[in-house]
Amino acid sequence: MRFSQAFMDADIVQDEEVSFLLEKISCPVERVSSSKVVYDAVNNAQDPISAAKKILYITRNRGAVVRECPGTSFYTCCDYTILHTGTFCTMDCSYCILQAYFHPPVLQYFAGFRQISQALKEVFSQNRIFRVGTGEYTDSLIWEPISLSPAFLVETFARQSNCLLELKTKTINVDSLLTIEHNEKTVLSWSVNTPVVIREQERGTTSLAARLRTARQCQEKGFQLAFHFDPLVIYPGCEAEYEKVVDDIFAHVSPEHIVYISLGSFRFMPKLKPIVENRFPDSVICYGEFITGLDNKMRYFKPLRIRLYQTLVQRIRAHSPQTLVYFCMEDQEVWEKCMGFFPGKQGELGGLLDDSAILHCKLRSF
Numbered sequence: 596m597r598f599s600q601a602f603m604d605a606d607i608v609q610d611e612e613v614s615f616l617l618e619k620i621s622c623p624v625e626r627v628s629s630s631k632v633v634y635d636a637v638n639n640a641q642d643p644i645s646a647a648k649k650i651l652y653i654t655r656n657r658g659a660v661v662r663e664c665p666g667t668s669f670y671t672c673c674d675y676t677i678l679h680t681g682t683f684c685t686m687d688c689s690y691c692i693l694q695a696y697f698h699p700p701v702l703q704y705f706a707g708f709r710q711i712s713q714a715l716k717e718v719f720s721q722n723r724i725f726r727v728g729t730g731e732y733t734d735s736l737i738w739e740p741i742s743l744s745p746a747f748l749v750e751t752f753a754r755q756s757n758c759l760l761e762l763k764t765k766t767i768n769v770d771s772l773l774t775i776e777h778n779e780k781t782v783l784s785w786s787v788n789t790p791v792v793i794r795e796q797e798r799g800t801t802s803l804a805a806r807l808r809t810a811r812q813c814q815e816k817g818f819q820l821a822f823h824f825d826p827l828v829i830y831p832g833c834e835a836e837y838e839k840v841v842d843d844i845f846a847h848v849s850p851e852h853i854v855y856i857s858l859g860s861f862r863f864m865p866k867l868k869p870i871v872e873n874r875f876p877d878s879v880i881c882y883g884e885f886i887t888g889l890d891n892k893m894r895y896f897k898p899l900r901i902r903l904y905q906t907l908v909q910r911i912r913a914h915s916p917q918t919l920v921y922f923c924m925e926d927q928e929v930w931e932k933c934m935g936f937f938p939g940k941q942g943e944l945g946g947l948l949d950d951s952a953i954l955h956c957k958l959r960s961f
């Protein structure tokens with residue numbers, strides 16, 4: 596992780612967390628009294644999105660630390676809870692929604708373990724199960740080489756019983772986590788794809804083989820695991836290549852350690868397309884048989900999605916009939932044709948995921 600520059604709010608106290616971070620980043624750090632300085636540095640670059648991946652902003656979270664995943668009312672939602680620890684990413688995937696989501700994108704690290712602890716205390720004291728993740732607005736583990744935060748979270752979740760922590764990544768940054776007494780409350784999860792998609796669309800990420808080797812290493816340390824086939828990209832011959840990814844997963848890890856596997860096909864807001872065309876001129880990812888979905892995102896034509904999903908579901912079930920497989924943002928027809936059922940009632944999909952979390956992570960509410 597190499598930064599060209601770092602900014603830090605003037606009022607951030609240099610405690611153990613911040614000292615560790617400053618020691619690890621080898622670039623000049625400028626204290627700022629306004630975020631405008633950071634936004635200007637990003638906006639004035641020729642390619643603000645690329646520049647933002649090299650400019651670190653150490654700041655405080657001034658909004659909600661814990662929030663419900665926005666989901667959408669049109670597609671089945673999994674009732675996930677987001678722990679907001681930072682934004683943006685140092686890796687560079689062509690399809691990354693964060694390129695179009697933030698204006699401009701800024702690589703923010705939210706310092707302040709006390710603020711996180713307080714917000715989590717509320718969650719830990721409720722009489723219900725939570726699945727909490729930090730990988731919605733950033734990659735959960737890009738921070739691990741420079742920050743005590745991932746280890747702090749694993750240790751914090753180990754001391755409670757009603758919440759699962761999911762750290763979702765495309766890195767292999769787990770070194771500081773492997774020796775922690777995690778009490779099975781942390782799920783390490785990887786977004787996976789075919790080697791050709793990783794090579795052509797995911798700049799700066801690790802290979803599939805490296806991700807799966809790391810997953811096995813984590814399993815050996817007793818961690819629970821999850822895998823996300825998202826985004827599935829449709830191209831000639833993709834079915835066989837995705838089947839091979841499924842085979843590779845089960846060749847590396849045991850089904851008993853997999854809490855869930857999600858499937859989601861490539862979808863994008865129309866405003867992402869010019870960004871991809873501009874920043875990834877060789878990418879053809881936005882050219883295919885797309886239609887506009889109910890949420891105004893472009894999605895593959897439904898029969899194409901269903902065919903690929905059916906192939907994957909069948910392959911996963913051949914390896915492990917009991918593993919929970921779910922769709923991220925799909926509709927009734929897709930569920931019924933691929934899974935044979937539709938968790939359409941409010942909270943139903945969340946309930947299925949909670950049950951698997953309870954089983955694998957030994958969760959309990961009061």
Ligand code: SF4
Pocket residue numbers: 683684685686687688690691692693732733734765800
């Ligand atoms: S790893 Fe995730 S967050 Fe990072 S660029 Fe890729 S899609 Fe975006």
